[in-house]
Amino acid sequence: MTSQTEQTRLTATAWFLAGFGAVPFAAMALAGAMAPGFAATYLGGEAAFTGYGAVILSFMGGIRWGAVLTAAPGAGPSGSAPAQTLIVSVAPSLAGWLALLIERPWSLLLLLAAFVAQGVWDVVSASRGGLPEWFGRLRLVISAIVAASILLILLV
Numbered sequence: 698m699t700s701q702t703e704q705t706r707l708t709a710t711a712w713f714l715a716g717f718g719a720v721p722f723a724a725m726a727l728a729g730a731m732a733p734g735f736a737a738t739y740l741g742g743e744a745a746f747t748g749y750g751a752v753i754l755s756f757m758g759g760i761r762w763g764a765v766l767t768a769a770p771g772a773g774p775s776g777s778a779p780a781q782t783l784i785v786s787v788a789p790s791l792a793g794w795l796a797l798l799i800e801r802p803w804s805l806l807l808l809l810a811a812f813v814a815q816g817v818w819d820v821v822s823a824s825r826g827g828l829p830e831w832f833g834r835l836r837l838v839i840s841a842i843v844a845a846s847i848l849l850i851l852l853v
Contacts, residue, residue, distance in 0.1 A: 726846035751793030761786035816840025
């Protein structure tokens with residue numbers, strides 16, 4: 698298999714999995730808006746939504762750790778020093794954890810801010826060559842879905 702074929706397969710798989718990972722956000726938000734009783738009883742309600750958000754934020758920070766650890770020595774994503782990137786990439790996990798401890802609407806607003814900030818960081822890093830270009834596009838789309846889902850939950 699050629700390198701280009703492998704890259705195409707990797708990109709397609711990442712898009713599929715990221716889209717699949719966005720489904721719980723959209724499903725829980727729509728269910729919360731259209732059938733709150735169902736969402737609370739069968740989907741775990743806002744506690745499950747916030748918990749899933751915390752888990753995914755931790756995952757996003759882990760992606761940045763992986764990017765630093767596999768990058769050439771001295772070159773971290775977004776042009777920052779690798780140690781600085783590792784330090785900043787812990788913030789999503791901490792934001793997710795804190796969102797689990799505070800009350801609505803602050804928990805949802807914190808998730809919203811954290812997902813938007815992480816998405817912007819990823820898009821900017823990709824545009825500067827610190828992450829693959831396709832990853833920036835993927836993060837823009839998925840961040841928009843997640844942000845819209847959080848906003849919908851906030852409106853309910």
